[in-house]
Amino acid sequence: xxxxxxxxxxxxxxxxxxxxxxxxxxxxxxxxxxxxxxxxxxxxxxxxxxxxxxxxxxxxxxxxxxxxxxxxxxxxxxxxxxxxxxxxxxxxxxxxxxxxxxxxxxxxxxxxxxxxxxxxxxxxxxxxxxxxxxxxxxxxxxxxxxxxxxxxxxxxxxxxxxxxxxxxxxxxxxxxxxxxxxxxxxxxxxxxxxxxxxxxxxxxxxxxxxxxxxxxxxx
Amino acid sequence: xxxxxxxxxxxxxxxxxxxxxxxxxxxxxxxxxxxxxxxxxxxxxxxxxxxxxxxxxxxxxxxxxxxxxxxxxxxxxxxxxxxxxxxxxxxxxxxxxxxxxxxxxxxxxxxxxxxxxxxxxxxxxxxxxxxxxxxxxxxxxxxxxxxxxxxxxxxxxxxxxxxxxxxxxxxxxxxxxxxxxxxxxxxxxxxxxxxxxxxxxxxxxxxxxxxxxxxxxxxxxxxxxxxxxxxxxx
Numbered sequence: 053x054x055x056x057x058x059x060x061x062x063x064x065x066x067x068x069x070x071x072x073x074x075x076x077x078x079x080x081x082x083x084x085x086x087x088x089x090x091x092x093x094x095x096x097x098x099x100x101x102x103x104x105x106x107x108x109x110x111x112x113x114x115x116x117x118x119x120x121x122x123x124x125x126x127x128x129x130x131x132x133x134x135x136x137x138x139x140x141x142x143x144x145x146x147x148x149x150x151x152x153x154x155x156x157x158x159x160x161x162x163x164x165x166x167x168x169x170x171x172x173x174x175x176x177x178x179x180x181x182x183x184x185x186x187x188x189x190x191x192x193x194x195x196x197x198x199x200x201x202x203x204x205x206x207x208x209x210x211x212x213x214x215x216x217x218x219x220x221x222x223x224x225x226x227x228x229x230x231x232x233x234x235x236x237x238x239x240x241x242x243x244x245x246x247x248x249x250x251x252x253x254x255x256x257x258x259x260x261x262x263x264x265x266x267x268x269x270x271x
Numbered sequence: 272x273x274x275x276x277x278x279x280x281x282x283x284x285x286x287x288x289x290x291x292x293x294x295x296x297x298x299x300x301x302x303x304x305x306x307x308x309x310x311x312x313x314x315x316x317x318x319x320x321x322x323x324x325x326x327x328x329x330x331x332x333x334x335x336x337x338x339x340x341x342x343x344x345x346x347x348x349x350x351x352x353x354x355x356x357x358x359x360x361x362x363x364x365x366x367x368x369x370x371x372x373x374x375x376x377x378x379x380x381x382x383x384x385x386x387x388x389x390x391x392x393x394x395x396x397x398x399x400x401x402x403x404x405x406x407x408x409x410x411x412x413x414x415x416x417x418x419x420x421x422x423x424x425x426x427x428x429x430x431x432x433x434x435x436x437x438x439x440x441x442x443x444x445x446x447x448x449x450x451x452x453x454x455x456x457x458x459x460x461x462x463x464x465x466x467x468x469x470x471x472x473x474x475x476x477x478x479x480x481x482x483x484x485x486x487x488x489x490x491x492x493x494x495x496x497x498x499x500x501x502x503x504x505x
Binding site for chain 2: 081224
């Protein structure tokens with residue numbers, strides 16, 4: 053069921069404490085700042101957050117971490133020159149980290165959306181990030197078993213939605229949006245514009261509306 | 272320029288000139304120029320964050336190289352300046368870049384399928400250590416207080432057809448970064464095919480290390496710095 057919602061606050065109001073929340077974006081590109089601010093406002097806590105990074109600077113995901121709402125981060129690249137809020141929480145033992153190679157992160161999210169129970173990949177074989185995982189020799193290579201990452205909610209950013217919830221993105225801001233939309237039970241997309249049904253060329257749609265539950269337009 | 276004929280289709284073979292020893296160690300830009308020259312025309316290439324990014328400054332238009340950035344683009348152009356800067360168009364280092372004609376955008380799972388599926392010809396990465404058999408350590412010092420961050424390093428190391436490393440041969444303390452066995456946490460096993468350093472170009476693989484050329488030292492002098500057996504390329 054697709055809903056067009058007037059405010060970001062209403063869009064995130066149903067997110068419960070302890071939820072697993074996927075947040076789109078790579079760095080700041082594609083990060084749904086307005087939805088994250090609303091999530092901070094609504095007070096949900098004890099969250100497991102899936103994102104490539106662990107927040108930049110003093111905005112968006114970084115603030116969610118700073119305010120202690122994030123119990124666990126699942127990400128590939130937390131440490132950056134401006135990841136000070138994550139760094140402080142991690143060093144204080146106040147946030148758990150599951151570090152995942154970036155391609156495994158993407159493929160595990162994709163697997164969840166595609167109903168795949170797990171997959172073998174050579175990435176990470178023989179490294180500390182594969183310790184304790186099942187391995188098999190397949191196609192002439194040692195490979196590691198990886199499991200899907202499911203989520204209760206995905207918060208993503210797209211450029212334009214149509215009346216059916218079909219989405220198009222802009223440049224490298226697309227990044228995790230399409231796969232997170234498919235992997236979460238409930239996907240909330242913030243968009244810059246909404247066009248009537250039929251207003252997007254069907255050949256160019258990136259995320260079909262079937263994956264999208266709530267759309268909210270932000271300025 | 273010759274058409275590549277060796278079994279790594281995307282990599283030019285060393286020629287007689289390459290085997291000569293040149294006068295002095297290479298600076299970062301000279302090294303980047305050398306790597307750029309060695310990338311075969313028409314290749315699809317991913318340049319890692321940091322020193323490898325310099326290679327893009329020396330790719331010639333007639334080489335027709337397509338750059339991949341793992342956040343979701345093929346056909347990446349130079350760094351954006353002034354009015355070109357667009358927060359939605361960044362590279363893996365989160366630096367604003369530009370798009371070239373023929374560029375394409377795709378989501379993250381597709382972008383990593385390009386790596387993991389073996390479609391990239393070459394990736395160029397930095398390293399803490401490379402072993403004689405091409406093991407790579409470049410993501411984590413292993414220090415207990417370090418916050419680990421891996422990004423796409425393991426996918427690139429494992430997925431690209433050829434993995435080139437660019438690094439200084441020695442640490443600040445004078446220890447060789449080309450080692451018998453990596454002591455830093457591994458990124459990938461047996462994945463590195465070439466190591467470009469300020470003092471020499473090494474070819475690594477299951478048969479050990481060959482030296483393609485040296486800069487400012489002889490093979491014998493190089494051997495005193497590096498704790499693995501070296502031989503000249505044949």
